[in-house]
């Protein structure tokens with residue numbers, strides 16, 4: 372599956388620069404529905420996940436812009452990029468000077484894309500392909516969470532897990548374009564960026580992508 376997932380990403384993604392992010396290049400697709408259908412056929416699974424990995428999402432784009440402007444948020448620190456998709460935020464963290472990056476996603480094609488994208492940008496990172504949301508907070512310094520609040524069940528689990536990570540002393544940075552399930556009351560806004568996603572599943576017009584820190588309990 373690993374080799375075939377890699378071949379799938381190479382067949383359906385074209386390496387190109389990410390809008391607004393200068394140097395970072397990703398294997399990106401143009402037509403989400405076409406790639407989704409191909410994934411259903413290839414895996415024989417009508418419930419194959421949407422190919423999130425094939426696009427740079429607005430939340431992740433905002434987070435990456437923030438890291439480029441504020442490298443001190445991650446420089447010299449161990450970073451985990453939750454729901455990494457293409458690996459974009461993990462790669463941006465390494466570009467900003469993170470000492471290590473771990474990219475986590477449950478999707479086999481995402482795991483393959485993250486590895487290919489890291490290599491295309493001359494970066495080394497660790498890829499974890501599993502659901503860690505019921506596990507203890509990881510042994511890192513900073514967690515990045517880009518565009519995870521688009522679906523109620525996932526949003527609830529992500530928010531609870533991030534709270535636990537924060538309570539364990541980790542810094543949590545969130546990037547989001549105003550998704551329905553974002554827990555805004557618990558977030559401290561750090562920056563707003565005009566971003567343009569690469570997927571027609573979102574509207575392709577410019578969006579406001581916001582970057583937040585998860586506030587300390589009682590703070």
Ligand SMILES: C[S@@+](CC[C@H](N)C(=O)[O-])C[C@H]1O[C@@H](n2cnc3c(N)ncnc32)[C@H](O)[C@@H]1O
Pocket residue numbers: 420423424426427428429430431432453454455456457458459460475476477478481501502503504516517518519521525
């Ligand atoms: C909208 S994409 C965001 C990707 C990337 N962070 C960005 O901003 O471009 C959401 C990602 O969450 C992943 N995902 C969904 N459930 C997950 C879980 N329980 N653990 C880790 N990743 C998950 C999906 O596979 C998908 O790649």
